[in-house]
Amino acid sequence: MHNRVPRPDRPPRVSWAISSDTNADAFDTYRGSFVDLYEVGDVAHAGKADFSSRTTVHLFGSAVIGRGRSVAQTLSRDAAMVRRSGLDHVSLIINLAETVGDIDGKSVRAEAGSVQFRDLSRPSTSHTNKIDTLNIMIPRTSVPSWLLSKGLHGLVLPASSPGGRLVASHLMTVAEVADGLSEAEGVAAIEAAFVIAERFMGHERSIAPAHTDAIHRSIRERAMALMDAEPVNGRWTSDTLARAMGVSRTSLYRAFERTGGVKAYVLSRRLSRAYAELRARKGNQPSVEQIGQMHGFSDRRTFVAAFRQRFGMGPDEVPPSNPQASRLAQDGSELPMDRAMHDVVMDWLRTSEAA
Template sequence: MTTETEPYDPQQARLRRHETKPEGISSITLWQVYRSRLAPLCDVSLPEKGAEAGFCVTSLAYQTTRASLMQTTSVAQILRRGPKQIVNGTDQILLYLQVAGSLAADCDGRRIQVEPGDLVLFDYARPLVSRVGAFTNLVLAVDRDTVPAPLLGLGSALHGYVLPRNTGAGRLLGATLTALLAAAEHLTLGEAEAAVESVLHLAAGLVRSARLAEAETPEAVGMIRYTAALAYIDRHHGDLDLGPDEIAEHVGVSRPTLYRAFEHAGGVHAVLLRRRLDHVMRELLTNPVARESPTALATRFGFGGPTQLSRTFRARFGLPPGKYCALIEKQDAAWHAAQLARIGFGPEPMATSIAAHASAPARIAE
């Protein structure tokens, strides 16, 4: 005699709880394990020499098919996410709630200060350096293709965007993440995925509302000027003599006003260099012929020569151009096409072009 059973539905399974409460393990061993596990995401270090002897960390995490929700408590740390992790690691957007402790971060040129209760958006396709004291944070990390278009539409403005604790938007979204963590162990996988989708759409709506409100502030005026100046830089990046005076004249502001508009991104010269390098990377990804003439490439994009180009390219992307091109050959073409969109060049149908030329020789200077 056989008994029929209902077919297994993974969507009805409870979320699995992953909890880390180290017991019976030395602080130094715990530090080594922790650092190793974070290596694919970031390089982590401790701010004081010998701090490994007092290292401690606890965490509680839940995982869906496209998202993870984790609360972590630990000692002070320094975390660096650079080109190596971006190329080889996870492609996600983070909703980051600072529960306790303060965080100072450089989000690819945008410097932010985060206090308890503040909520921040981070884009893992962009560089990040953060310094945090003893802390507790709550992070919802989601795959990029899960994120609503209005959030992705922020482009570079998304990385490091803060919803402060003293705003309605910051309070509501922070409380929603906290409630999601509290309810997670009672949710099925299907319920959790629906909840994450709702949180993302709530975040998109709140950010949109916050940005509309910002349009009436001096900061918003500065961002408008910054965007106009950035567009001018993109059109004239090949001009070796392009500088603040010409950019300010085009935007219609004084040089000091231009400098203030660029303070959040590290200054006019820093942005000009980063944008030139972004254009170089775009050219390397889409036009393999350009790899064969480093001198022509340097001249076209406003560099003093191939040596300067190679040195500054390596400082920004972690590898000299030739080795970066070699890495391209080993990566998925569609990933690199998407990477172009993330650095501000818009969704362009480049995947086919990249794939067709991926095996072209990488002769550019190392």
């Protein structure tokens, strides 16, 4: 038996256990909390009977790892939901029941225990006769470059393959001992899963790709720190930014290449931060104008237009977060909540992406 003694300094954790046996609205709250992640369908009795969900989710750095169990259901992300959620994350899924689905028009079937990869910025639909799953979600900018180059959406490492068994076994163990891990240990354990997967997915290692990825992440972080210090300063161009950081323009471009370029990355991250700020505000304070200005937008009109372009809705339409649930998640309550908390997990994802 693995040691599961919680650490006093552990990262945020949230857990829930709900059932239609004890709460007639259990499925409705479950589906409602899922609203920006998946549309839930094909649940027996419309969730009014024989429905249950039991899940624990941990936040390690910018990644979340969740272990959940529930009834048969279909989970879908259409183009409208992809846009509204604003997530630019990759999901790695292990379900201990067979899964069938449609990934961008391509039929996918994964045997029980397979490792599945999903790009959350693209549509997908999957159905399983039982949710008994482990799910990791991490920002695209933290995904190894070799995996992104493979067109990962819909990729499957079969459970019958050595690589599939090894990755699944490793991550199931991580989920089992997660209560006893520090943030650094959890991050390292998740990164190790990608190292294992790399060995079995036909990738021929080039010169120190992990080091290259780390260097590019460092350049992106330094660039954001400079621009955050003066968010509305118009002097930042590729040339002035490269000089201020002491790197070449070529190095700067390469660091931002897989994020769509410097300008696109900065805009995306500032909008993600603004979204998180809008979720966290009390009433109408700070105002939309103030939040826009804090994140580098010179006026309301510019901010609203950019926000609507990214999320398909205006800043005033962002629903508020549940402060009590978020506080309990940060406090690491041992007791499962009596409502599903996918909305809190979504806030984690948006905040960590914007960090």
